[in-house]
Amino acid sequence: MKARKHHRVSNRMLLAIFVLTGFVLLLSPQKVTGKVHGLFTGVFKFPLRVGRQISLSARVSDTPGQNLRQKEIEYQNHIANLVAEIEEKTNQIEQLSLIRSREYALSGAGLIMADVVSSTTQGSKNELIINRGQRDGIEAGQFVLGWNSIIGTISQVWDRQAKIQLLTDRDSMMAVSFDGLNKQTLLDGQGNGKAVIQWSRKKAEVGQIIYAQKKAGFLDCPMITGQVIECKMNDQNPLLWDLTIVPACDIAMLPSVTVIVMNPTK
Amino acid sequence: MHWLRFAALTLIATLMQYDLIDTVSVAGVSPDLLIIILAFFAIYANQRDAIIASFVIGIAHDIIQMPIGPEIISFTILGVGLNYLGTLLNLKKMSFQAGIIFIFGFATIIISNILSRLQGTVVFNDTPRVIFGTPFYSAIIGPFLFLPIAWIMKIKIHHKRRRR
Numbered sequence: 001m002k003a004r005k006h007h008r009v010s011n012r013m014l015l016a017i018f019v020l021t022g023f024v025l026l027l028s029p030q031k032v033t034g035k036v037h038g039l040f041t042g043v044f045k046f047p048l049r050v051g052r053q054i055s056l057s058a059r060v061s062d063t064p065g066q067n068l069r070q071k072e073i074e075y076q077n078h079i080a081n082l083v084a085e086i087e088e089k090t091n092q093i094e095q096l097s098l099i100r101s102r103e104y105a106l107s108g109a110g111l112i113m114a115d116v117v118s119s120t121t122q123g124s125k126n127e128l129i130i131n132r133g134q135r136d137g138i139e140a141g142q143f144v145l146g147w148n149s150i151i152g153t154i155s156q157v158w159d160r161q162a163k164i165q166l167l168t169d170r171d172s173m174m175a176v177s178f179d180g181l182n183k184q185t186l187l188d189g190q191g192n193g194k195a196v197i198q199w200s201r202k203k204a205e206v207g208q209i210i211y212a213q214k215k216a217g218f219l220d221c222p223m224i225t226g227q228v229i230e231c232k233m234n235d236q237n238p239l240l241w242d243l244t245i246v247p248a249c250d251i252a253m254l255p256s257v258t259v260i261v262m263n264p265t266k
Numbered sequence: 267m268h269w270l271r272f273a274a275l276t277l278i279a280t281l282m283q284y285d286l287i288d289t290v291s292v293a294g295v296s297p298d299l300l301i302i303i304l305a306f307f308a309i310y311a312n313q314r315d316a317i318i319a320s321f322v323i324g325i326a327h328d329i330i331q332m333p334i335g336p337e338i339i340s341f342t343i344l345g346v347g348l349n350y351l352g353t354l355l356n357l358k359k360m361s362f363q364a365g366i367i368f369i370f371g372f373a374t375i376i377i378s379n380i381l382s383r384l385q386g387t388v389v390f391n392d393t394p395r396v397i398f399g400t401p402f403y404s405a406i407i408g409p410f411l412f413l414p415i416a417w418i419m420k421i422k423i424h425h426k427r428r429r430r
Binding site for chain 2: 011014015018019021022023024025026027028030033036037040044047048051052054055118119120122123124125192252
């Protein structure tokens with residue numbers, strides 16, 4: 001009988017193979033590697049959801065004060081949205097536009113409620129995974145609401161799930177305004193639940209509201225997205241200001257969100 | 267090495283790390299269960315098993331913290347380094363283990379953040395609180411978690427004292 005030959009890979013070779021695999025994966029396009037993340041959240045949807053519910057229930061105490069605080073923020077956000085809407089309408093009237101416009105904000109939009117499967121709000125990546133996807137009419141670029149405020153946009157869509165890139169994500173760039181709705185500026189996500197507006201010519205007050213700008217096909221009226229928590233002079237140019245922004249709601253506490261689908265087909 | 271037990275342990279730790287770990291956060295800092303598990307296998311497994319375990323735990327860590335790649339590289343290299351260190355030093359004392367977990371966790375965060383730059387999508391952005399806090403928290407609870415991990419993996423970590 002012939003003795004069976006064992007081709008055992010040496011430890012050094014194994015280490016080299018694994019490190020090389022790491023580099024190959026690192027340099028692969030994120031579109032490809034991102035599917036692995038989607039697969040993970042898809043396969044383990046149930047335990048992740050249970051874990052999130054436990055995590056949420058541990059954070060939220062059902063005291064009346066807590067609920068009142070949430071309601072208060074929701075109403076404040078709603079009022080801020082109405083203020084923006086009124087200003088937008090005033091602009092339209094001033095322009096004496098004859099273009100037919102909608103009666104009120106989001107009147108032509110479909111609102112899709114989605115449960116948050118998992119959330120990452122610390123570090124560079126600030127994102128949520130929701131249990132709605134292509135089958136429900138979700139598309140990349142759509143705006144997402146939480147407590148009546150814009151919290152981010154859909155960045156990746158799978159069949160039954162979607163990923164929301166929060167406005168605080170390091171790769172997020174959102175057109176916003178804070179000094180009159182016509183003056184657009186960019187809100188740059190910084191991770192760890194914060195975003196900044198850099199090199200602003202206008203100084204902002206702490207607590208000042210930041211509005212997500214309307215975007216054709218995705219949002220038909222500016223909506224509140226955050227508020228200023230710090231305004232400091234730019235290090236390089238003392239004439240400019242750097243504003244630090246936090247979202248208008250506590251994103252980590254959101255059990256569900258609403259996706260804005262403009263002009264839904266169904 | 268009981269690989270099936272290892273797979274189950276890694277999976278459970280990954281799922282807990284993904285969302286549940288925030289429930290035990292203190293001042294916004296949570297421990298890293300995967301770093302603790304990796305330190306365990308790097309200390310108590312043989313070199314070959316440590317290499318494979320480091321690679322698998324690196325993949326698990328990358329899946330929950332995109333992009334994929336940086337943690338695979340840093341975990342594999344540091345896991346093997348720690349395993350080699352275990353042959354030179356006695357890492358069975360809890361205080362040593364805590365120190366090793368802290369250094370290991372800190373080094374992992376730094377290396378993976380630097381490697382993330384290669385991909386160009388993530389920039390070094392962890393706050394000092396996270397950079398120092400996560401390894402510190404992991405180092406405090408890590409040696410205590412070694413006991414249940416050893417029980418699950420059927421690895422003996424206690425050494426009876428010799429009678430004089």
